[in-house]
Amino acid sequence: MKLNDYRDLIEYAELSPNRGKLKNPDVKASGENTLCGDSLVIYLNLKNGKIIAGKFEHSGCALSAASTAMLLDYARGKSYKKITELSGEQLVKLLGIKVSPARLPCALLPLAILKSSEK
Amino acid sequence: MNSQKIKKDFPIFQTNPKLVYLDNAATTQKPTTVISAIAEHYAYRNANIHRGIYKLSEEATACYEEARTKVARFISAPNARNIAFTRNATEAINLVAHGFLKPRLKASDEILLTTMEHHANIVPWHMIAKDKKAKLKFANITKDGQLDEADLKRKITGKTKLLAFAHASNVLGTINDVKKITELAHAKNIPVLIDGAQAVPHFPVDVSKIGCAFYAFSGHKLLAPTGIGALYISEKRLAETGPFLGGGDMVKSVSEKEVMFQDAPARFEAGTPAIEATIALGTAIDYLEKIGMKNIEKHERELSEFALSELRKIPGITIYGPGDTKKRTGLVSFNLARAHPHDLASLLDEENIAVRAGHHCAQPLHQALGVSATLRMSFYIYNTRDDIKKACAALKRINDKIK
Numbered sequence: 001m002k003l004n005d006y007r008d009l010i011e012y013a014e015l016s017p018n019r020g021k022l023k024n025p026d027v028k029a030s031g032e033n034t035l036c037g038d039s040l041v042i043y044l045n046l047k048n049g050k051i052i053a054g055k056f057e058h059s060g061c062a063l064s065a066a067s068t069a070m071l072l073d074y075a076r077g078k079s080y081k082k083i084t085e086l087s088g089e090q091l092v093k094l095l096g097i098k099v100s101p102a103r104l105p106c107a108l109l110p111l112a113i114l115k116s117s118e119k
Numbered sequence: 120m121n122s123q124k125i126k127k128d129f130p131i132f133q134t135n136p137k138l139v140y141l142d143n144a145a146t147t148q149k150p151t152t153v154i155s156a157i158a159e160h161y162a163y164r165n166a167n168i169h170r171g172i173y174k175l176s177e178e179a180t181a182c183y184e185e186a187r188t189k190v191a192r193f194i195s196a197p198n199a200r201n202i203a204f205t206r207n208a209t210e211a212i213n214l215v216a217h218g219f220l221k222p223r224l225k226a227s228d229e230i231l232l233t234t235m236e237h238h239a240n241i242v243p244w245h246m247i248a249k250d251k252k253a254k255l256k257f258a259n260i261t262k263d264g265q266l267d268e269a270d271l272k273r274k275i276t277g278k279t280k281l282l283a284f285a286h287a288s289n290v291l292g293t294i295n296d297v298k299k300i301t302e303l304a305h306a307k308n309i310p311v312l313i314d315g316a317q318a319v320p321h322f323p324v325d326v327s328k329i330g331c332a333f334y335a336f337s338g339h340k341l342l343a344p345t346g347i348g349a350l351y352i353s354e355k356r357l358a359e360t361g362p363f364l365g366g367g368d369m370v371k372s373v374s375e376k377e378v379m380f381q382d383a384p385a386r387f388e389a390g391t392p393a394i395e396a397t398i399a400l401g402t403a404i405d406y407l408e409k410i411g412m413k414n415i416e417k418h419e420r421e422l423s424e425f426a427l428s429e430l431r432k433i434p435g436i437t438i439y440g441p442g443d444t445k446k447r448t449g450l451v452s453f454n455l456a457r458a459h460p461h462d463l464a465s466l467l468d469e470e471n472i473a474v475r476a477g478h479h480c481a482q483p484l485h486q487a488l489g490v491s492a493t494l495r496m497s498f499y500i501y502n503t504r505d506d507i508k509k510a511c512a513a514l515k516r517i518n519d520k521i522k
Contacts, residue, residue, distance in 0.1 A: 005519060010521065036461045036477050037491025060491070061459035065437035103465055 001063070005097045007067035011088030013058075016069035020055045033109050038064045040109055042072070042081065051075045051083060061106050063099070068110040070094050081116070084114050120414045124503040128406075137471040139506045144289050144317060144450050144497035145475055146339045149403075153342055160395040167391055169368055181366065183394055186401035187384070193404045194315075194334065195325040196351050197305055203350045203387035204397055208316040209239040211335035211350035212283070214387060215312050216243040216362040219333070220281050222361065228509040229278045231309075233258040233266055234487045235288040238480040240314040250507040253280070260487060263342065264291040264440040271300065282311045286318035286334075290479050290493065291421070291440035292447035294318070294373060297329050305330065310356060316340055319450045320407075320499070322416035332356040339397065343403035347396035350387070357383045364389040366399055407500075419449030422498045422507060426451050429511035433518055437476035452479075455514070457521050460494040463514070472512050 013019075022043035030041040039061025045053040054072035058065045074094055075083045088108050092099050099107045126132050128150040131140070166176040168183050187199045196202055205211040215473045220230070230244045234257050241255075248255050251348060256279075258271035262318040266284070275282070282304040287294045301311045310332035318324055320341035334351040336480065338344065352360055362369055362380055366389035380386040423444045429434055435456035441447050454460060464476035475495045478485045485491060496510060 001463070002469055003466055003517060006462060006466055007521065039491075061461040063462065065467075080319070100465065100468070103461065106461060112259070 001097065001100070001103070009062045009095075009097070013062060013065035013069045016073075018069050018072040018117055019057075021057060022055050027114075029113045029115065031113035031116065033060065033064060033105050033110070035105050036061060038062060038106060038109055040068060040113060042068065042114060044075075046080050049079055049081065051076060051078055051080050055098060056110070063103055063106040064109040067091065067095055067107045071110045084111075086111060103105060120410060120418045120500070122418065122501055122503045125410070126503075128152070129501055132501070134416060135471075139472040139509050140472075141496040141498065141502065141504070141506060142473045142511055143320075143499035144340070144473045144479075146345070147320065147342050147499050148501065149342055149344065150406055151345065152406055153399050153403050155393045156399040157344060160398050165322065165395075167500065168394055170383075173443070180395060181233065182398045183392075184510075188395045189401040189404045190349050193408070194319060194336075194351060195327045197354060199345075200384055201351055201357065203334075203384040205350055205387075206346055206393070207337040207348035208335040209243075209337075209348075210312060211333075211348055212240055212312065212314065213243045214350055215333050215335075216386070218363040219310075219356065220359045221247045224248075224251040224253050224280055228253040229256050229272055229276060229280060230281045231256050231258065231271070231279050231282045232270065233284045234260050235264075235266065235291060235293065235484050236285055236481065237282075237289050237314065237316070238286060238482070239316070240283055240312075241483065243265065244281075247482065255478045257341070257483065259283075259424070260291075260293075260484070263442060264288070264293050265293075265446065266293065266295050268296075268300065268303075272303060275309065279304075279307070279309050280310050284311075284313065285312050286315045286324070287321070287448045288440070288481075288484070289317045289450070290452050290484055291454065292450045292452070293440055294322075294446055294448055297331070301329055301331050303326050311468055317448060317450075321419055323412040326351045326353075338400040338403065341403055342406060343400040344393075344396040346393045352383065360387075362386045362389070366390040374452070374501050404498045412429060416501065419498050420444050422504070423447060423449050423451060423500055424497070425504055425512070426496060426507045429507060430514075431499050433511070433515055435518065438452075439493060449488060449499070450495060452468065452493040453494040454490060454493055455518055457518070460492045466517050467510065467513055470509070472510050472513055 027042035027044040028047040032039045041057045043055045056068045129148045131148045166179045168180040191199045256274045259267040305309045312333040315336040319336040338347040369386045370391040381382045438453045459478035
């Protein structure tokens with residue numbers, strides 16, 4: 001991860017309007033990346049199976065924060081089922097930076113917890 | 120001690136000329152002599168040990184047993200029979216858990232550990248405690264990351280069946296007063312296991328002087344290959360320790376009705392071991408003894424002092440462990456206020472600086488420190504002040520840019 005990429009990620013995550021909580025979420029998914037101790041909660045509101053609002057609470061690294069912020073931006077207006085079916089490669093592509101294998105669990109954390117809550 | 124010269128003995132620094140390797144507490148790099156010892160074994164004397172009635176097997180057996188003698192001498196064990204070879208420190212601790220403690224453990228008995236333990240010295244005890252409905256207790260650490268000896272003393276009860284603790288912490292760097300703590304336990308007839316994974320590579324260790332029942336360490340943290348470690352068992356506990364894994368080579372005789380086990384240490388070594396790695400462990404010890412463990416200790420202390428003084432210049436840094444370098448081994452764990460350790464490790468990796476980020480397999484300790492992760496730099500014989508300068512300069516640069 002390059003320093004400039006990192007600064008972009010931090011800025012993206014910190015300024016994200018998706019930070020926070022939803023009062024009456026239809027989906028509340030939470031989980032941890034035990035490898036580095038990141039913890040994440042995602043709240044979603046759905047209408048006819050489509051995601052109409054999404055927020056997140058996060059503590060941990062820049063990669064998992066930015067990845068969550070970005071996934072929620074992308075998810076708005078899309079089918080909840082389709083989002084949970086996204087592949088890891090698709091999420092990394094959204095992030096637009098090179099992610100080393102050791103950091104993949106950080107980048108994929110939001111998707112992992114959405115997938116596990118779906119089950 | 121000339122680290123620049125020593126570095127030339129390690130091919131990894133020729134194949135990766137820009138590498139600044141500061142993750143030695145995880146594993147060390149290997150010198151040419153150790154790498155060659157593995158190839159030589161296969162090229163000149165490959166045969167199974169302890170059973171072939173032919174010259175090649177006898178030669179392989181002699182080399183394997185010579186390594187045992189070297190390990191015994193290296194840690195001042197009274198005799199080679201006090202050394203059992205294992206895959207690593209983890210397996211050595213599991214051997215004691217299953218071969219020694221489990222058969223003696225009863226419901227509501229206690230196993231005393233400390234908060235600064237590596238998972239290798241927690242999980243095996245958790246597993247047998249659950250089986251036997253026994254309890255684990257943890258002695259606290261003080262604010263500056265030292266073992267709270269008063270708390271440890273308080274937690275020794277009539278039910279304590281074993282005290283197990285680290286000689287040196289893999290996160291705090293703290294060196295525990297092993298002799299004093301062992302005597303404390305012995306006064307109450309409690310056997311002591313010491314996890315020496317972060318001690319044996321870094322300073323002279325004398326298990327006879329310490330007087331503990333068991334002492335475990337890994338070879339790969341002291342220049343040897345992975346897959347080989349050792350367990351020292353005191354003379355007193357040798358007969359009391361039963362086998363852990365069953366199989367060939369550890370039995371005198373087997374019938375359909377019963378099994379007669381070998382004497383120690385053969386009864387602890389079931390199946391064909393990592394013969395070449397064991398012989399290469401002997402070669403690694405030769406290499407370290409040539410440099411001298413006292414010189415290694417001094418070198419690492421100088422590097423730690425330098426690293427601590429450089430790191431303290433970075434605004435917003437929190438450094439864990441004792442401030443006094445005499446009380447710590449060659450590693451420093453820390454956190455920067457504005458960045459997660461995993462992000463920092465990725466950023467340092469861009470500059471070919473290898474450090475470790477995470478909980479370092481010591482989650483209870485990180486819970487006590489109140490953080491989920493730390494960043495760790497750990498040093499060895501080939502590290503120079505220049506390596507530390509590069510790492511600290513990179514950290515400063517990163518810290519300045521993420522304000």
